[in-house]
Amino acid sequence: xxKPAKTTLLLLNLLLVFAVQAAPQKSSLPASSRExxxxxxxxxxxxxxxxxxxxxxxxxATFANWETLLGDGYFGDSGTKFVSEEFPTVAHALYSRxxxxxxxxxxxxxxxxxxxxxxxxxxxxxxPKCGYAGLMDDRGLIRQSKYIDCPI
Numbered sequence: 001x002x003k004p005a006k007t008t009l010l011l012l013n014l015l016l017v018f019a020v021q022a023a024p025q026k027s028s029l030p031a032s033s034r035e036x037x038x039x040x041x042x043x044x045x046x047x048x049x050x051x052x053x054x055x056x057x058x059x060x061a062t063f064a065n066w067e068t069l070l071g072d073g074y075f076g077d078s079g080t081k082f083v084s085e086e087f088p089t090v091a092h093a094l095y096s097r098x099x100x101x102x103x104x105x106x107x108x109x110x111x112x113x114x115x116x117x118x119x120x121x122x123x124x125x126x127x128p129k130c131g132y133a134g135l136m137d138d139r140g141l142i143r144q145s146k147y148i149d150c151p152i
Contacts, residue, residue, distance in 0.1 A: 035132075037089075038104075042122050042134035043142055044087040045105070048075075049120055050140045051082035062115030063138065066107060070097060100125060
């Protein structure tokens with residue numbers, strides 16, 4: 001009777017080893033410094049867009065599209081005042097109307113519900129492998145995403 005117990009124990013141990021090896025492993029390495037900087041930029045730019053939208057809506061009773069925010073001076077080639085100076089990369093960025101509103105970042109800003117709501121998608125075009133993006137809506141909630149096969 002003793003031998004089957006040892007065999008069973010050995011088989012259970014082997015199954016456990018295979019199960020641990022097959023399970024997805026979470027990286028214990030911290031995100032790179034560059035990745036952290038890019039994420040910080042995205043989150044703080046989304047905060048600046050939200051602050052500008054809130055200010056615009058207070059003055060005009062509607063949210064604004066990107067062209068309007070640029071045209072009214074909320075963002076431009078001298079940066080924006082809608083973010084703390086603690087984030088100079090956002091405060092002093094050169095914002096544009098082009099496909100990339102700042103180098104490396106594409107913006108999709110949708111106004112809906114007759115100007116009463118908006119949503120934003122800010123995509124990192126320098127991350128083609130995982131497609132990092134920040135998302136936000138008129139509630140000011142910020143989310144981060146990547147392609148489904150990439151860890152967040």
